[in-house]
Amino acid sequence: MSCAEPKRCHHNQLVNCGDCRLGPLCLPIALNTAEIDQLDDIVKRGRPLGKGEHLFRQAEAFGAVYAVRSGSFKAYSTSDDGTEQVTGFYLPGEILGMDGISSLKHCSSAVALETSTVCEIPFGRLEELSSQLPSLQRRFFQIMGNEITKDQQMLTLLGKNSAEERVASLLLSISSRNHHRNLSPTRFRLSMSRAEIGNYMGLTVETVSRVFSRLQKQEVIGVDNREVEILDMAKLKSVANVT
Amino acid sequence: MSCAEPKRCHHNQLVNCGDCRLGPLCLPIALNTAEIDQLDDIVKRGRPLGKGEHLFRQAEAFGAVYAVRSGSFKAYSTSDDGTEQVTGFYLPGEILGMDGISSLKHCSSAVALETSTVCEIPFGRLEELSSQLPSLQRRFFQIMGNEITKDQQMLTLLGKNSAEERVASLLLSISSRNHHRNLSPTRFRLSMSRAEIGNYMGLTVETVSRVFSRLQKQEVIGVDNREVEILDMAKLKSVANVT
């Protein structure tokens, strides 16, 4: 993708928080113009990361949280025995890196699943600014609360639900997050592999693949490699066990 | 338990944050004496809750977080179809109720597993005070970060680990939390039922019971109903797959 039209390019480093089309999804919600400018001052916009590049690694010192501007990331933690557990996928407008807040060390790693850009928000300065701007403090509490709620929903999913329910839930989650970003909720490209989906959902690659095949045979979804189309949203929701 | 000795009774409502023996585990960490007094002013100490009484219920308006002072709580969420998922157990010194911060509605319920007391911390006033006391703001960010980290470790456990690993991990978690509170890390009474453990760990009652029996037969633990003794800590850790 070329960046001939800076204003519209997703990887453009120059757009500030006030102009960012992700603003309504990201940290600035509920801030007024002056407050957004203050937030903007502490945000660092980095160069794009290529697929496979790390944003941070487990055990590194924690210094900042990151807002995804374009692309997508996978967060995962590595156990002593070397096995990995995917703890989340992050799409544009979402905040990652909060795992390091408690111990000041990251307890997970984050890697780009495709060419991606982020806004880096140094945590120390975010804390300072939060003290001065109650709406920013509230917003950040809210974002952390969201992460907690999301993780607890994942616990329910992993504890109780079948393979089909898990995979269907993931597709619905991505669909809904795309919808919020004004992208198609029914057609999208998965930036993660079957193995990564399986790891995240507590399943093997083979099981994920089989679920995809079954859902396709039932004409609930259409799948072509990583391209997914949701053909029957109602049925997909019933498979996922949500209303 | 009678409260003839108010200073030492766990259910005593009069002890303030500065004198509370749980202080070093709870919110006040990292606050100085004057700051603790300010925190103390917003904390409400309630009457004891009996076993089975709810602290808050799913879908209720969120107004406060709670620090456990004595006893223990179970947090759980209920799906549309009526099934419940336990999302956590909370012991003295731990904070619960943060699930409501993002949407201002509780998305889980909390029930006392035995006679228990809590300190209620109205969230609005906590936010205000956090703006004024950077160390309190930092501490609360840290507590929320802890909750995130804990939930993500649970995700790994549910996604990858066998029944034995899950149950062993829970026992080790309780052991270590008891240890921090200067209680025996090797002998304790479980305040939750096998069904609640199973629900939390994504297992059935029967499986939990069988794991307990197997661990007892291998002389890793001793179990008499809800009384547990860890006989071989090293072996329990190896069963749980931790170092």
Next chain:
DNA sequence: CGAGTCATTGATGAACTTCAAAGGGAGTGG
């Protein structure tokens, strides 16, 4: 003391994993 909940144990079966093999796609280097 009795009723009901909670815990244990056994037998059976289903869901998912593991092992195995072969068929695409994307990217690279000749």
Next chain:
DNA sequence: CCACTCCCTTTGAAGTTCATCAATGACTCG
């Protein structure tokens, strides 16, 4: 630009673990 390679994906067959069903025993609390 094509061919090669590697990784990702799909599909099949066999094996495990845990859930389900069922029955009995133990504890707790009115």
